[in-house]
Amino acid sequence: MGRTMAPAGPGDILHLIREGAVSTRRDITTATGLSRVTVAQRVDALRGAGLVYESGPDESTGGRRPARLSLNQDHGLILAAVLDTTHAELTASNLANEVIATRHRDINIADGGAAVLDRVMDGFRGLLRQCKRHGSSRVDGVGLSVPGPVDPRTARASQPPLMPGWDDYDVTGHIQRAFDVPVVVENDANATALGEHVSHHRDASPLALIKVSTGIGCGIVVNGCILTGVDGGSGDIGHVRLDGHDDAVCTCGSRGCLAAVASGRAVAARLCGLGRSTSSGSDVRKLLQQGDVEAGQLTREAGRHIGRIASTLVSLINPGVLVITGDLASPALLAGIQESIYELSLPRAVRHLRVTLGGLGESAAQVGLTQMVADKVLDPAAVDAQLGHQQDRRGQPSTRRW
Template sequence: MRGIGGCQSKVPEVSANCAISRTVWFNRGVKEEGRFLGAASAGELLHLLRDGVPRTRTELTSVTGLARSTVRLRLDALLDAGLVSEGGSETSTGGRPAGRFVFNARARIVLAAEVGATHATLAVTDLTSSPLVLRRIELDVADGPDVVLPVLIKTWKALLAEAGLDSVQVAGAGIGLPGPVEHSTGRPNNPPIMPGWDDYDVRGRIASEFGVPALVDNEVNLMALGEHTKCFPDAQHVIVVKVATGIGAGFISNGELHRGAVGAAGDLGHIAAPHAGDVPCRCGNTGCLEAVASGSAIAAALRAKGIDAHTSTDVVALVRTGDLEAGQLVRWAGRTIGEVLATCVSMFNPSLIVVGGTLAMAGEMLLAGVREAIYRRSLPLATESLRIVPSQAGDDAGVLGAAAMVIQHVLSPSVVDRQLA
């Protein structure tokens, strides 16, 4: 089954006698904030059921090792909260059929937004990040938070009305912004293309409007989270690269988003690029990758050759019509990005690199350059099983990641247990 953005939806297959053993469950536990928990609480039981596989009380008792009466109490609490529903019955072999219980993804809804330099994608999703309604709007992030955030709030409310939903059903809101964000506070930190946003309390503004938790992160981090959760859930070590007006990266390490000490991980665009010389960058430094290999940099190079190009979209259009100059510059940009990524491959050893953003819509021209440089510059051991692929979620990656970020928080075992208590 195809999901949003062409992603392949995957649902684990579990037999009627519950293929996940009690030993496996207790060995892996539930990882939360660096701790491994046993399957004891209602929140942890919900964590198990979130894979979408219906299970009977007997199966849940077997998997968790809890007493049947305890499982019944945990399920009753989740049923009362609407987080779990009865998903049908097993075929009876004599006596009363055993009821099966399944995660209710429509129990609550999530508000999600990815804000770019000149546009935003907003959605209302269920608790699996699947959009119920979605809208793309034009805006200018340089107008500042006092202009942009009210637009997001107004659009979310319009989407809720369009879907016939009520704000009381909202579990949380998530926003991706096109600049550095201190995730723990939700405040942008000296974003180069976002005047007026520095240290602005984005999280507090949204939380006060809807009365729910609000989370904020860099848009490329959320692209990485979106690609990982919806398209590549089995990949444990991933780099997701966005090449558009700017260049950034998000890292998935051991299956989790890696933000770094203060949320600054993945600032690929401001690494010094080979052969970039002293080309000035908007960050204030010179010779940055973004200054020579981004969509805006290529557009500027084309204008210098007398070709009408002003944006990444213009560059892609020229490549698609067979313009030789545009094609050569995009291929060169891919090689330059690949040379910087080769360092990341040596340091991080990913199994998957996903390339997205507007310029990636130029197709194999950009990807071929990236692959060429990485395979030339990296050790064979690091590239032996490395895949370098285009984005599968496309324009939806960031908004899917924003929803996933909120869901990971509001459905974490500790938060669920506090709410049930």
């Protein structure tokens, strides 16, 4: 994240280069007010760590064009694992969020944190062997998203209804025993919201995202930052009660929750009652893709229920865009959600609102997660700590990896 320009250590300079705000040593001198000698020292430190490379001067202009500084996107790899209840999608990407290799692992999230993470770490090792063949194997950071709330203070899952055996499990510690690097653990809807934000909706703030798969999740991004809430429960709309649905028992143990009425699991159960063999959000997705009329009708009805809660969300945060993703994301779901939102909201609250299907599909969580890890690895204070640059920084660990 950007900071005011006071300390201007190597980390701040790297941040300016990464943001495209500066590209030459002279730009840095102008932007920071540092002397040419100091700028040279900082740039040398960044080059020595392999974080920045310098190209030119360009001979075709007679050597007059100054050398250009760029972030070395291939400094190291970011490993990301997007966990659903039944599978983990693993990726290795560079620091510019470009995917280099992918891997799929079947999991059962209910096996608990220790067993599932062992399997994911094993998958990461396989992914690294793949990357090694292409020349890169240094890991700069690891990200993991989970289908449940994550406490922002502990980075542990916090009473996740779909994840028995994970409550308060030390996910970061488990990952760091395998890879001793910065780790990000995030709720999947939050990571998905950030992925959509950085890819398609940089100018839309706030951005709200509703993910309708087997459960229902929601992520909110304000000024480029995920709104986590004090316990990581921000946007947890799946367990808001709907009037008149006390017959619907929810996975959380309560009755009448939105997720019990309008999630992929709920729609799958109703289709099952009509004689289909559906049990999950992905089963419903297959029927929607086949143009199944009843699946479309029930999904639209689910959308209307979701839209009732979404209209409250719209009134509370007045988003510029509401993105709909997940297994049930379809024209039918979008139509149902829009019907309720426009019926129940004041014209002013929806004047500039765009309700749209996600642009990244299933890769959105991975994109958001990788972005968060890159931001953490390249955070100015973290970079300074890694380079042993302690000026004006308090309480930063001085363990160096680079």
